[in-house]
Amino acid sequence: MRTIALLAWKDLVIEARTRELMSSMSLVAFLTVVILGLAAQASPRGAGAMTPAILWVTVAFGATLGLARSHAIEQERQALQGVLLAPVGRGEVFLAKCLANAVLVAALQAVVVLATAVFVDPLAGRHAGAMAVPLVLGAVGFAAVGTLLGAMTAATRLREVLLPIVLLPVVLPVILVSLAAVARALDGAPFGALAGPLKLLAAYDLLFVVLGTWLFEYVVAE
């Protein structure tokens, strides 16, 4: 646990100082929310019906951008190789990176919810508490898949292009289930009504975290 905390701390400290990931992800997210919000206003059904979709489309694009950069930090100066030289388990290295990435994706979600509440649908702000659990569970699944695939594509020349192509299809089940739960939360459904999708989401998270922990050793082996 100490190794995981140390390595995750390292990622968060670097990000807190440089704000490289959050500023780029937030800017992309903000612009996407505004464009999608304006597009949705044109619909006779209004933007409200599209709020869950706007939330997740924005998070998916912003977070993919951030995950690619998060792995680039490990490649610069071969820093990850330095960590792999130490007597620490590859699984722990994966879990630490996944934890840091999940925190970043969750922070992005908070920015997106705020922007959506301001520019698209005020209900997103009112039901932010109820949406928090499906969004955070979605962030964990997204980060788990993104961390593994990000490590796979980080060493390639086309990583920025390749990551979304391989990540989004794999992470689709997480997005769809989280989307369903967010839609129910926005409709004002009681928390008990979200139990089904939340259980499924937790199962997906567990599966992707376990798979990532197991496969990471093969991904980082040259």
Place this chain on the structure above:
Amino acid sequence: MYSYRVMLPDAVASAAGPCPAVSAVDVWKSYGRDRVLRGIGIEVPPGSGIAILGPNGAGKSTLLRVLAALLRPVRGAVRIRGRDPWADPAARGSIGFVGHEPMLYGGLSALENLRLFAALYGVEDPRARAAWACDLVGLARRDDPVRVLSRGLVQRAALARALVHRPPVLLLDEPFAGLDLDAAARFADYLRTFRSRGGALVLATHHAAEALRGADVAYVLVDGRLTGPQPLVRMDVAALEGWYRSAGRTGRAR
């Protein structure tokens, strides 16, 4: 001014047993169809140092990365103090490695990097050890982010990273690159004392003069095969360069 204060490697007392500190047996490594290492075999006893000489692209860096368990050989075995670093990851804790890249996080200061790595190696007081490693290599601007440091300071920080856990085995790939004359001379002094206290050293370089600074035998790596060993006792740079050239020709002729 600073001085390299040598501390006994943490586990060096037990390294003086019967098994070599580093051994490679029939090691082969390929990148696709390109065979970089062909049946390499070396043994480095505790308290000794070997230099791997060879031209650019000869495979010296690949050999060191295989010994450090950063690359898995396609055939053959590597042992660090008798243990397989792939089967027993704790064996990696005995290795200090310097490669072409510093293996440090640019967004953290040198001191923070060293604290992180000391903690990953299970050092008891990472803060104190990081400061010790900085003093050891005479690292100035230790609180500045690594990304803003000059090439020479980054190299010192990389050396400090390799030494922070006081390993009994050092695998160094061109460790003098980027160091000024004073720092290089002092680091060479450190390596001599390190070996005299039981440390084992593998030094890859293409400069004969650097090989003489840290090693007591030399090998030449040509076309993936090793020629040697050549004892370096009472040998000067000119004699070593002569042997290096002739061994290189012999290696290519095989």
